[in-house]
Amino acid sequence: MAVTAEDLAPDIRRFSLWTAVRRNPTIAIGAVLLAVLLVIAIFAPWIATSDPLKIVPVNRLRPPSERWWFGTDQFGRDVFSRTVYGARISLIVGLSVAVISSVLGLALGLACGYFRRVDGVVMRVMDGLMAIPSILLAIALITLSRPGLGIVIVAIVIPEVPRIVRVVRAVVLSIRSQPYIESAIAGGTKNWKLLTRHILPNTLAPLIVQSTYVCASAMLIEASLSFLGAGVPPEVPSWGNIIAQGRNFFQIAPWIVLIPGGFLAVTVLAVNLLGDGLRDRLDPRLARRL
Amino acid sequence: MSGTPGPILEVRDLHTQFSTLDGIVRAVDGVSFDVARGETLGIVGESGCGKSVTAMSILRLIPRETGRIASGSIRFEGEELTTLTEEEMKRLRGHRISMIFQEPMTSLNPVLTVGTQIAENVVRHLGVSWKQGRERAFEMLDLVRIADARRRLDEYPHQLSGGMRQRVMIAMALSCDPQVLIADEPTTALDVTIQAQILDLMIELKEKTGTAIVLITHDLGVVAETTERVVVMYAGRKVEQASVETLFDEPLHPYTRGLMRAIPRLDVEADAAGTRPRLQEIPGLVPILTQPIIGCAFAPRCGFATDRCRRERPPLIDAGAGHLVACWEVDRVRRAA
């Protein structure tokens, strides 16, 4: 009877890209779409067929053709080039809002979940912040300073932070009650190590998922702000600005509105697909196999 | 119909499979057994042996998205269940065959009073009036010895204790006089003193109503105290079947023997010095069901295993007086005492 407890232990599953994609097509689709958009944004100067800001009045409102792939706007600017550059604004806003609010939200969420004394105060402040609509906040901030990308990002970050704090705090609270935390304390693990080694890594998965949703919603809010004229300065070719400026010509030149609108929709969809896929993959309750 | 002789439930060569990301899980791998009218049959085995899946297969409660009854036949009063439509199964479940589960809280609707839930079952299956249904609910609660049954009718599941909820589940399961009651670990979640109450109640009610009980459990003590015949399952297969006395007197499958020697016993006199005898371990782990099992499923953990055991699946043979065992080496096992 020289069989040890382990002789019949299950095999370790090896990771393979193909099985990952097959099991989780949403992540793959989202990631591929997003990668394409990133490439477009980074290499915009090489992809764009002309200067997005160059006004050529002769070529006003030309429909899509071989020369102007996405047509031109009322100033004769090339909509294709403007849309390509617009990807930069959307992605910058989406990613910076996601990163900044994640970092802030993680710090506050960990503090609230772990040190119960700060919890009450911080959470009430967060409730207050959540009640501020980002559009009003952006308008208020712009009246106080010059419009610009930074202001837009700040205006979106402030109401998004509480959403992250809530998620992180809830996760920390549930992890704190896990037996493995008690087991670690009984094993002499001190506060700091408990936070960094046992609690933090377990909050990352839900944090990443939540931040993808924040990213998608930041892109939409940026577009709405631009559309309302409370976002990035009008000369900057963001998708919201392009749509806002093409609005009056929608009847005769619908491409000005529809094409950047389509890009915005696809980008948000890609981020959301990625988020849903990650949630399914990272949530241990859903990922647990039979 | 109820006067016809023969078993009330016949399960033949049942195969139930689940498709998972790791492959096909052969949860039940060719299991056959009968349930006679009014008897208590125990199905015993460790987690993952397929005992609960067998019960769910009988009631056709295998989740459609992942699992299916791959082959085999389940006949209830001569009627084939595997080919019935979902509508026909619904008429059967909770009426002629009913089931109670381990955790009663999850099988009771939290927003309806227990009286309403029992009455609903009665009204749906027996087509009586709502008033008669309520009256039946009261009778049933009284039958399962819930004190002050009239008042309890209007309480919600969360207002009851665990033992009381399991009584309600039993009352509901028996409310339409089923021919078969399938009880899946009915006392596992309960405290020892409450478990004793529920087991006593089940035996008493069985005698009163003549309902056949299929009791599924991992607990050999529960089996010994309540059942008449026992099926032992391992890795989705039936490895042994005998009357309860025979099984505990002379278990013939090395797995059954292993189980009985592995449990600490209360009924064996402790020795005077208070030393602690070693329990006999079953080495190793249960096999993984996604990989096809060649030969006897227990062979890798079995002290009697030979090359044949690892090569060929042992058939169930009759070792005398209906004592079935699936083991090539049964003669050696018997001699080893």
Next chain:
Amino acid sequence: MSDAPVLQVEGLVKHFPIQGGLLQRQVGAVRAVDGVTFSIRRGETLGLVGESGCGKSTIGKVVLKLIEPTAGKIVLAGEDVTALKPGAMWTHRRRIQTIFQDPYSSMNPRLPSGTIVGEPLENFGIARGAARDEQVAQLFRRVGLRPEAMRKYAHEFSGGQRQRLGIAKALSVNPDVIVADEPVSALDVSVQAQVLNLLIDLQEEYGLAYLFISHDLAVMRHISHRIAVMYLGRIVELADKRTLFTQPLHPYTEALLSAATAPDPKRRGLRKKIVQGDVPSPANPPPGCHFHTRCLYATAQCRVTAPPLLEVAPGHHVACLRRPVGGDPGPLSIPG
């Protein structure tokens, strides 16, 4: 086996506040542990047995100082640790370790098993780096796991193997006492035997003291030297296991023993005294003797006076008004 107890608990009380109302004020208390006294010697297993809600797990946590006691005294290896703040308690944690019930949730899913097992070694500065790995490998071997498995994560192990990991971790800092809270109740029978045997071997090898918490009488009788029976936060009977099983004096112990099932069909029907009714809520326990609501032998006095735990025979403690010191140990009569 030295006679000085390694763990002494005196008059331990733990009340959990119940908050209610708009302002979350305390409106009551769950009296989880209500004045419990016991001690464990080196190399000894004390079993705490009782049904859910009797406070046995809470005692385990209080003794480990994972939660603070409301009152009472905890003396660990001669030192009073009752009032120690977390920082001061830290140095004493080496002496008392724990094995949890659920091998699934008691391991951080994101750390390799070797790291989990070696964490206490690191925490207490016993060994780091390669030396730690070497010690962890030895621990793995000692509990019957292959040292190569150190790189695997908890979910890659079976339930029994995870429980071995938990044991290895508890063992790593060479403690005096191990609190084992239902360590085998989540395991299958065949694996349960492996783990129980391992626990007994380790105790004999290292002279460990176990506070073994379980609801399973058969497991309890197998592993314990002495057993304390708990009911609603109080110990109702405490004796060496032979005495407890052959001559139970408290009606609740008697009820527990007769309710336990035995894997022997011939004994069917031998169960005589099934106690009726449910365990009352520990938030609102009955006055007097907590058990009087379900006790066949309760008198008017039992409904009023809480019985003290008395040593009625050498080493045999009972908390029952009908079992006075020097009383007849025979069957009780049912009051008319």
